[in-house]
Amino acid sequence: MEPVLKVENLTKVFTRKGQPDYTAVNHISFEMSPGECLGLIGESGSGKTTVVNMITRLLDSTEGRILLGGEDITRLSGKGLRKAYREMQMVFQTPTDSFDPRCTLGDGIGESLRNNGWSRKAAKDEVVRLLEVCGLSADFAGRYPHQVSGGQCQRAAIARALAIRPKLLICDEATSSLDVTIQQEIIDLLNELRWTKGSDLSILFICHDIALVQQFCEYVLVMYKGDIVEQGTPGEIIQDPRDPYTKRLIASIL
């Protein structure tokens, strides 16, 4: 089966005048099959977010290729890129900041639908359906981001990401800014979405909390200073960590 996402030799070097080049991501490669949930863990500054930003093309890569459903999106722009975004969506780390403070949550969720030719009425109905799927009532569509809690806002963000039914959902530290109980709720919601009948949603789950990754992902990549230092199933990694960083990470939670 063709992988949903294939990353080959992805590299990002930041160049600044008067400073040595900084390699944030160093030749990493991995792939995800449909329906898979892949965890990407690492400490802050290890390059997780840079990887995600390159995959979503919010940042240009220095080297390497990104294949989304077999199509090379590494250098796409404009219309082609907007088409690629129908297959790939993202949930951000800070829920409240990921919605425009001047637009209602409903506007934010329906934006991708409207951009893909849905009528105002159809989009509105779909937004209500999506909110319900994500455990929010219909009246949230008319609220502004500052009027809802972080957890509710993150649910709305998931609803937005799912609106155009992408094949790949990227969660960049989607649970990090929430408290523990709400974190669990969001994980449960994501799990529920994955196992809905007929869904082959793949999730790239970026996180620095190995406990969360363990209960949620089938396969884990560990990043350290721009490299993938270790990979395997969560069980393998926790039981038999080889890399010094992974060992420290696991020691820290035990």
Add this chain to the structure above:
Amino acid sequence: MSTRNEPTVRIQKIKKDTIKTRLIIFGALALILLLCSVFCEHLTPYDPYLQDLKNAKAPPSLEHLFGTDRYGRDMLSRVIVGSKTSIFSTLLLVGIVTVLGTMVGVFCGWHGKWIDTVLMRISDMFLAFPGLVFAMAVAGVLGGGLQNAIIALVAISWPKYARIARSQTLAQKETPYLKAARLSGSGTWKIIFKHILPNIVGPILVTSMLDIGTMMMELAGLSFLGLGAKPPTAEWGSMMSDARSLLSSVPWVTLAPGFAIFISVMIFNLLGDTIRDYADPKSRGR
């Protein structure tokens, strides 16, 4: 806990109330000025252009509240009619500068790269000259007239707005919601009009409100120097310039338009200050 917080809460509330009161008072005063300039023809006691040489240089009296000038024209009527030119040209000028500067700034901030560098270096060049001197040079080259004075002032004032709009756009560009909008498949225009502009319009509007007073003075200044409105058009700046040789013998002819400039500049400045306080969430004490 609650007793300790109470005084601060009360102070904030009082502060909020005074800002609101100020907003209403200065808003009403500015509105009166505007209405005055719209309906100026109906408010004048005499024809502002009618010469009555027998009654020239008459001091202020009950018949002529602000006296008459050297041609015997009623100063009160001229000041009232002058408000049309002065206030409308100022508002037009501020409007053009705001829109033009914002357009350039948003474009630079959004596009970045070499276009940004080129336009910002040009704006640096404009900012490097002393403003009014540069405006005089531009107006002088273009030849006098109110229209050219406005063009000259637009030329010197846009960089300020471009800079504000650019920095605001750059800040917006990094926000997660703008990334989310891009992921939603929104094109450049939609992102600019739906997400960027509504979020940056506040500080820009406040700046332009604060600038109304300054612009009014600069426009009057150019007219005073003979580079703006030409006599006999009633415009405060040119009226003052017209009478300056008679300052010692008939001071009211200079003082009347001067007073009008003073009052309206002050009203618009105070209104701008109040709007700035009102728009600042910290002073609103939520």
